[in-house]
Amino acid sequence: MKQVLKLIALICLVSSALRSQEVPDFVLHDSEGNTHQLSAYLQNNQYVVLEFFHSLATQANSMAYDLEQLYEVWGNGEFKVQFLAVSLRDFDDNATLNKFKVKYRASFPHCGVDGGALTNMTPWTDGIYGQIRLLPSFVIISPDSTVVFDIRDNNTLALLDSIDHTLYRLGARKPFIVKGQVTMDDSPMQEVQVEADDEMTHNNRVVLTNLEGKYIHVFDSTPSDRSILFRPIKNDRHDNGVSTWDIVFTIKHILGQEPFTTIEELIAADINHDERISAIDVVEMRKMVLGIDTVFKNNTSWRFIPKNYQYPTVDSLFLLGFPEAITIGEILDQPDNASFIGIKVGDVNGSAEVNLLESRNEHPSAAPLYYAFRENDGGQRILRITLPAESSQWVGMQLGLQLPGQPLKITTNLSHWEDGLSFYD
Incomplete structure (x- = not known):
């Protein structure tokens, strides 16, 4: 009995090895010059999905967007599954395939006549597994060399489901993908770092937002x-x-003349990050406007809040608090819904440039003003600023003067401005 068991085990091992050798290897070069070798993928314990097609095939065109989505769901080729599109027509050179990829926003590798698709793939199109006659046709190869050949269906949804289910049946498992978008006033924010912070292991990973935020x-x-x-x-x-x-609006809020009505305004005006709006925040804004400070000492330049969080009212925002991150437990059922709203600190009226490549052409009007020093009876210097008549209609102004020393007092010809003028050393 023991001899029989040993013999059976030996036969199984030999059969498995032969099976691995029977899978025809191939080397292809995609339209962007990258090399793809089947044996390298299998040795790396990856599954390979081959799409045999050509760029004029009706179904290949109609399903291109959906196939790209399936590729993304399975990890964009970065994990256990790689997709390779292989054209079986001599008119699909690299330039043609790249146009096809741009048209359908396809990111997975496409290989054509320039990359050896017609010369290196004969064992797969007309070999031990059969012939590929109708396009598109799919072949799935697992790391243990199991091959599922010529997967086709005129119904695109059924075909995509078949690919998906076959991968799962062969043992592949989808990665867990968290997706989101970062915006300000619905404008996408580019090149924002989005950190995945594992607080238990302190293992952080960071990605950047793309052109669409x-x-x-x-x-x-x-x-x-x-x-x-x-x-x-x-x-x-x-x-x-x-x-x-922003200074004017914040002062009006503090005085109760025009209170803020959105949580974004409140968060933007909280310059020193103490969860309340006060004269200290106004001082910090003024220093930034005048160039005295280049950074907010107790805050970052941007803060972010989860887009789908149910926020309290404006009156209770700082009292109840608000999140600035999303936990993975909140999005297990909807991992593609981890979006954020960006708030530029100090920018109460939402005039910030969302992205560095954007530019805003602002043309503020210019008005002349004059200043002079006077001395009082005690020899102390008083700065006198003469403003134009139209300044009585202004709601705010900014100016900077380089002075030899701090004056005792600042006065103007329009007295209602005097309480709003401050001196910073």
Whole structure:
């Protein structure tokens, strides 16, 4: 009995090895010059999905967007599954395939006549597994060399489902993908760092938002650690969007003349990050406008809040608090819904440049003013500023003077301005 068991085990091992050798290897070069070798993918324990097609095939065109989505769901080729599109027509050179990819926003590799598709793939199109006659046709190869050949269906949705289910049946598992978008006033914010912070292991990973303000964090599987936090970070150009208007609006809020009506305004006006709006915040704004400070000492230049969070009223925002990150436990059922709203600190009226490549052409009107020093009876200097008559209609102004020393007092010809003028050394 023991001899029989040993013999059976030996036969199984030999059969498995032969099976691995029977899978025809191939080397292809995609339209962007990258090399793809089947054996390298299999040795790396990856599954390979081959799409045999050509760029004029009706179904290949109609399903291109959906196929790209399936590729993304399976991890964009960065994890256990790689997709390769292989054209079987000599008119699909690299230039043609790149146009096809741009047209359908396809990101997975496409290989054509320039990359060896017609010369290197014969064992797969007319070999031991059969013939590929109708296009598109799909072949799936697992790391253990199991091959599912010629997957086709005229119904595109059924075909995509078949590819998806076949991968799962062969043992592949989808990665856990967290997606979101970072915006300000519905404008996408580019190159924002989005951190995935594992508070238990202190293992952080960071990705950048793309041109559409979108980001993707991909995990091998659904994380068991529920303490992972997703948090955007942007801390540059503190002066971006900060102007005299923001000072005026903040003062009016403090005085109760025109209270803020949105949580974004409140968060933007909280310059020193003490969860209340006060004269200290106004002072910090003025220093930024005048160029005395280049950064907010107790704050970052941007703060971010989860887009789908149910926020309290404006009156209770600072009392109840608000999140600035999303926990993975909140989005397990909707991992593609981790979006954030960006708030530029100090920019109460929303005038900040959302992206560095954008520019705002502001043409403020100019008005002459004059100043002079006078001495009182005690020899102390008083700064006298003469403003134009139209300044009586202004709601705010900003100016900077380089003075030899601090004056005792600042006066103007329009007395209602005097309480609003401050001196910073």
